[in-house]
Amino acid sequence: MEEWKEYRLGEVVNILDYKRIPLSSAERKTREGGFPYYGAQGIIDYIDDYIFDGTYLLIAEDGENLKSKKQDIAQLAHGKYWVNNHAHIVESNGICDIRYLCYILNNIDLSGYITGSAQPKLNQANLSAISIILPSLNLQEQIADFISMFDNKIELNRRINDNLN
Template sequence: KQHKKGLMQQLFPAEGETTPRLRFPEFREAGAWEVKRLGDVCEVLDNLRKPVARTKRNPGPYPYYGASGAIDYIDQYIFDERLLLIGEDGAKWLPYEKTAFIVEGQYWVNNHAHVLRPTLAIDTLLENYLTALDISQHITGAAPPKLTLDNLRLIWVPLPPKRDEQQKIAHCLSSLDEVIGLESHKLDTLKNLKKGLMQQLFPQEVA
């Protein structure tokens, strides 16, 4: 995770710059990155989301997403495509706090997460950039703090001029996520192994 974090800091331009410190060889002469507003590179589908009170949710196979991920499973769905969600309220917005996340399949989204369909940016690239970004500076209000739709649209996003470069960066970061997932699984397995071993290495409590 630390390796990916350090790599992202070099693969994306630093604040106030238009070229990253690290670039794949075939794109070193591709020119400066373009900086666009988030609202210009995504279609916002907030008008399709809909909250469902807990008492009115019927159990089912479809994830019910909120600001930070799936909070329930219900018997209906609104969306049936791969989209990008970002917390509107009740989320964490500091760098690397997983503010944005990709969802796919059939699912429901409540009114605590913005729903984005990337059009000019590859979703994996955008997800990683927004996750690394300090979005707290765009938050308003206190009860509760909120990332309004207007502020969401105004977030600046740097993008490589060629889509091939976007794809290459996205693939690189996705590959690291796969490694992180495998290593996390190994770690969980070792923890469970140690826990089971300790239960056998120490005498059991006598009633």
């Protein structure tokens, strides 16, 4: 059996927060377009330009959802899009499969890394310090592929149900 190894998140990803550029709602209204504009919990608008092009992992930086977890706190973003300063943006440095990492972050207890009571926050230092245990990259990819099959089936069933209504 393969050995699983413990890492800090900052050891397995590159954090690209320095590339984020927030736009006010007034600015976004003057820049309406077809590119998704992401915040902490997903797409909040569409604008006329993009900063990122590719697949990256977005992780909520602040908001009550960090504690309640009513929605996933991590999500994959694909294609061309803009990210504001309420979501951390990370890419793999080759040690982890970003899809596997997304599943892990949405299913582990992060309460020890979250600060603030009125406005919960996962700052960059605490994000980097999150402890995770990873198998080999090959096994991570296999696990992510397996879980993705179920996610795709769930999404297909959701669309079928929507069409029945």
